[in-house]
Amino acid sequence: MTLPSTASHTIVGVHNQLPRVALVGVHGFGERHLENLHRLSSAGMLELVAVADPRPPAQGQLPPDVGVYNSLDDLLAAGSAPDVVIISTPIQTHAPLALAALGAGANVYLEKPPVASMAQYESVLAASASAGRIVQVGFQSLGSHALPAIEKLVASGEIGEVRGISATGQWLRTKGYFTRSRWAGKRSLNGTDVVDGVATNALAHAVATGLRLAGARSVADVELVETDLYRANDTESDDTSVIRVRTATGTVLTCGLTLCAPVQSAPSVTVYGTLGQITLSYTEDSLEITTPDGIRNEIFGRTDLLENLLSARTEQDLLSPLSGAGAYMSVLEAVRTSDAPRLIHPDHVTWLGEGDDAHAVVRDIESWIHRATLGQATFVELGAPWVEKAAVTDGAAKPELKVNGRAVATMQDGSRIRPTSSPRPYLHPVRTLAGTIVSDHIPEDHVWHLGAGVAIQDVDGINFWGGRTYTRHAGAYVWRKDHGRVVLESAEHRDGQRNELLSWVGPDGSPVLREQREWRWAAVGNSVWQLTLDFTLESATGRPVLLGSPGSNGRSQGGYGGFFWRLPRVSDATIWTPDSRGEDTVHGSVAPWLAWSGTFDAGTGGGHSAGDPGLGHPATLVFLASPQAADPWFVRHSGYPGVGLSLAWESPVATEPDRPVHRTVRVLIADGFLATQDIEQLISTQGDPA
Template sequence: MGTPAGTVAGTQSIQNAPAPATAERPAAKVALVGVHGFGTHHLRNLKRLQAAGVVDLVAVADPTPPAPGSVPATTHAHPGLPELLAETSGLDLIIVATPIQTHAPLGLAALATATDLYLEKPPVASLADFNRLRDAAAASGRSVQIGFQSLGSHALTAIERLLADGTIGTLQGISATGRWVRDRAYYKRSRWAGKRTIDGVDVVDGVATNPLAHAVATALRIAGARTTADIASLETELYRANPIESDDTSVIRIRTSSGLPITCALTLCATESVEPYVTLQGSAGTAVFHYTEDRLTVETAAGRSEEVFGRDDLTENLLAHRNGGTPLLSPLQDSGAFMLVLEAIRTAPLPAPIDAEYVRWEGEDDAAHAVVTGIEEALELAGGQHATFSGLGLPWATSAPHAFHLPAS
């Protein structure tokens, strides 16, 4: 699911925002599936949009009823999407903010009703499910927005300009660096947290596919890699310090069809959480994009500059697309390159456990979190050199890069 970071000073700058309802164009009838967890972010956003007269939240669905006062009095609550669809007509938009393994069936069910769809990230838990969802969307003629909120940042337009202008010279590579902390409580919060599968169903809840998925998606977008055809090679090196199934410390190395290297070095086992960032490595300088803050820093021989940008809300962007054809910022079809990364992780060997000698625990009980020895420096070196952890010769990096066999196009 999504990351609600990215607003600056608690605000969002909206371009091409949908106009308030009129007699000719009533408020969009919206249903939200999943009202807890990240669903609470959508509830807050829909409350704002409903106050502006843009949407009408007519129904929600969740096995656990919404908290008192969290939805409008006129909103009908249902235990699941089938019940909601059976009792609700005329929907314009369904938003799905549920566990990863439910995205495919819920997304397909939503598209079968001829409504537009907002689906939280990651889109689905396998490339096969992505292809099914993409085909269903094409057959229905409906629009599907994926909840990579960072792709609404106005900084991306500024990055396009600086690359076109040659501000940092020729782009030679891109790295994504994520240093977050997740404690034991994080992995206890739900049955699917940190799992690769549940009862034979793919989940793929790893560092690169869920909590720091925006780092991967943003790096790919800047590189111009949107579809599966935009990826020439892909390899993973997955580790875990926590007693979980999925990876919590990993390197993903990508080469685009144009030959550009992208390296994503990510962990949930840092000493402390810092805002993740994407670095553009140019022949004449660098640009660093802290995507959760919409902050872009450029360094060249001429000096250093920094600017904080606004961003477009993806729900408003989808509504503007419905109303006036505004291009979607994060359309389903542009998640193909990201889904190749997810598929590579899904099909890779199990993450290698990091020896306890190189892991320390900070905090007590459920607030305790793992810290991998030297992880901050390791991430910087991996991104800067486009190296894997084993390639750097780290003592705990006992695995080897696993090359993903790209599907035939």
Template sequence: MITHVSHPTASASGTEDTGGQEHAPARVALVGAHGFGLVHLRNLARLAAQGALVLDAVADPREPEPGSVPEGTPSYASLEDLLAGRPAPDIAIVATPIQMHGPLAAAALAAGARLYLEKPPVPSIAAYRELLADAESRGAAVQVGFQSLGSHALPAIEQLLASGEIGALRAVGAIGVWTRDLAYYARSRWAGKRLMDGVEVVDGVVTNPLAHAVATALRIAGARREEDVASVDVDLYHAHGIDADDTSVVRLVTAGGIPVTCALTLCATETAEPWVTVYGTEGEAQLFYTQDRLIVRTEAGEREERYGRTDLTENLLDHLSHGTGLLSSLANTGAFMRVLEAVRTAPEVRAIAPGYVDWVGEGQAARPIVRGIEATLERAVKAQATFAELGVPWAAAVGPAGLLTLPDGQPVAELCDGAHLAPALSPRPYLHPVRTLAGTTVTDHLPLDHVWHLGLGLALQDVSGTNLWGGRTYTREAGRYVWRADHGRVATESMDGPRGRILQRLRWEAHDGAALLAEARTLTAERALGPADDGAWRLTLHSRLTAARDVILGGPGSNGNAGGGYGGFFLRLASCTGARVFTADAEGETAVHGHAAPWIAWSARFDGGPAGRDGQGAEAGVVIAAAPETPDDPWFVRLAGYPGIGSALAWERAVELPAGEALERTFRVWFVDGPVDPERAAALVAAPDATAPDSAAPEAGA
């Protein structure tokens, strides 16, 4: 359709009144004829051929490339010269370095033009508010160049959610894996800068190359304006020798409570199409936004759909002539500007240590690859966590809530309070990393396969209808795992203790914040005793759970999931090879899982330890004694799918705990350097206690 633009006036509402008139094709001036300006020139040539517009002039300090501009098109060295030399254009397209957007936009608006402003519109939220107020006072249209917002896949996603096909929206995640070489940052002085000559630039992966991923994720989550964003966290790094970020995580929560996590890098093994995943309670939709390609996954199967896209310049023309709504208006860029401001005001970007970066290519084609970055990005999105919170070795360290040491002061484990965890992970305290005396890490947390698995601790999937395990909930009614807004948390009320011991008072809270349980937990570390004590230390975890009201303690097993009776003590082990799991009279996952035994042992070669003789990690093991209060509780074991051991509190039947009554469990766990066999495991368990495990346990609620 050929669209002509009238010369509108501002109405009282600040919108543009076309009066239903159509006149000559719009006169367009392009400011910035190089770089991305060349993309605009090709698009303008297409639209000019349809009679929709006329390229009135270009402005750039450098002469346009030969053949890029139609012969006879006036060319000026600056927008100031252009505006002084001819009537103001109907539309000014600004495709210049970021730091010039604000002044050029203001000049174009003052001359009476409407704007197409490349992303990001300006490099600070203060400049954004100033520009928005200026445009609104003039009733002038401003389109921002987030091209992905023209995708017809976006209304299709809205329909998916409205129809219930993928359920209710519970989260949005974006992943971008691109590569950039040295030449990319050498192309201009401002590339990769946060500041240049004292002027804000903010040219990082979040705000420029992969800004479309952020903008698309925000739009899907319903966040358009500043007030649509409740909180923003950023975690910024670079492998290139630049000021800005090239590998980052953005985590935000919308005003409607939807978590949005964007994990982005320009240091991938190879460039791939970036995507945004829409997580619903009954399925998910994955949008490859540069291709307008949507993959929908539900229990019914998977299907792929492709969509068209509305060009943003055409959308602006239609807005001016027919009042069509802008797809990427300046006003609806406020949520993105909240993200940009968080990036702008963040501390200095942290360099990724060279030992975690491989360089490939020669000369200006050389580029860095951050090892394992693809899996790390996916893990960050699924866990809604920053690199620092994941414990990525090159990321900033997150200080533990406490440090568990032996009586002589040697640290053996860190205590995480879990306060930063996403609500869907059922935030709770846990130990991680837990190490052997030689330094081998034997625990994992936030793993990609089950991001709600958290080191060593206590968790239950059903406490009177509240999920305190994380992830989906198994319900008898559905006969399967379902996503529900039923996640609670375990909050730390106090923590103290002498060296070698941590005393915690904890509050188990329902999904509505009400108190369910008061817990007194004691963690004691000491060197192992007895003939098998070489290279081993022992953790004693004692817990006293007191019901704040009548509660029922259950889980998947008590809710009908045969063989899935996990819940209670749980140890998520670190990645390992050659693993054996055994008791005194059985070995292997099938033989041990679901059965009671006085102790259970795990022996393997762990990836997170000092290299063994063959460089394949260190041999280590874990031995767990059954709780003396309930020695017949079955063991929960996973070896083939992931490495984990638990002691089931409600294997087949839930436990009823009346208000004021208490339930106690004591677990002794040995962490051993070197391989473990049945004889060594039995000797460790048979060794005498050095302390009474509950002698210093605080009274619940005291």
């Protein structure tokens, strides 16, 4: 809702007197307002004339000439309205109190969240314009001098073009926090909206600050809000959530927030650029600025929002005006109208402390939030273990690969992967017959690694791998707007086989490649199953298309692209071929098969059940080379765990209209550790894949 700005109205010196201020709500956060009011009163900047609260402040806490009232109605009925009314009361009371104060002719300082619904927001915004009064919202972080400094840094191009923004908050709150009042942890109370929660109250500043840096102030500045809400506590509201916002200009803000961290840490907002990034710890007004020249730290001051309100002539002078909270209210409204937060299964929660001091800790929550914010992904999309326990999906059920009635892999269409990760279909999670997860996706180190599938970094200059692009000109990886996507056009899925027709589409929407992909799967024994991937890439342009890699663009030993399998964390890994052993010797070699065995951790990649955290399970993957070409093995272990077969190790490969590129890869997925003799015997019993 857009309204005309309020009329000019100077609070300071209206009657050549100090502005008269009243505080509604003196307990909880109201105590901080009292401290600030005493400070500003002592400095001769205002006069505290009254307070209102059903529970009066302790004796001696106020100067003797300050009026004390049970309610704002009583306060207003006692005489002329104050110049400013500060409202620091339960969320569900904000709207009626703000309307009463504005109706009496006062300006308003309204604590966050400003109100509990979009309808209330529009009502208070209209009342403000009608009364010719201004409303400041108590998002104190918006008074930080770091915010204009960040905007200046971004405008200067020092971190390049903005790729996205994240807001991270990892706090802990005890049982006592959720029982401190009748409304704490409630979505509604006696039919009245409350909308308490991690994003709408406790860590609301993280969301509001992220929105401000994303350039989103009004309702119209927000195109889409997606919520993924959970709770570990016995509450109605969410305490662990991902909120993903897409602005009207296309910027994506991903908020990963929890009140169930093992330790409390300073919340932050990060602006990611193509050349660096800026991280704001907004409670400390400190910046960490990363550029090609290195890392530097800067500390900033902050303007007190009440002081800002007292000196403001119009709404445009406010640092946190009500009209600038429309984008935030879009987030709150999405939370308010969402389904109730899902309970995180107790298997994934540890309780620390006793009684009211006890607090819930969601297992591995720090890593899950990091992955979510880096990958612009929800917990559902990441496949967090408590999502599985909650038995939910992000839309229609995904096709599964089943062996002997057991689901051993899930097809992901990749449509919700962020654009800079080159969205594409892939398999994840992939499991052994005993249930050990042996794939990973959207990992912290390379969020564009997506399970098992086909990805190529250079297709006629288009990145279908994700992340940065290695160019011969730069001699380095650089962020470019060159990311394509692979779209599933059609699929035929039946027991043991799936046929797909895929289109590889460039940034401009034009098809570059057509792919025919076939998956086959079957049991090999009681503890082994086989997955076969057969794919054919042909030009969709009517001319030859070059398939390249960092290796073909000049990066030594960087020839990845084609079939790729991202593994989860693996302890005591052993990597070998019939002739070589170890990452360094196997990488770049040509061999009929490559084996990877070890203990696959649960961690954030999955691997063991919730009942045996940290133990992991032994498994072995055996990758069989393509019979169509002697492609070198691409292997990573020390940096991250991954295996691929390189289509273009040192030189690009052309796919022509009448000569497509065709490869077949088989993978044996086994529980336990296999020796070379076991592998050779398994391979011989399966016959020639050609």
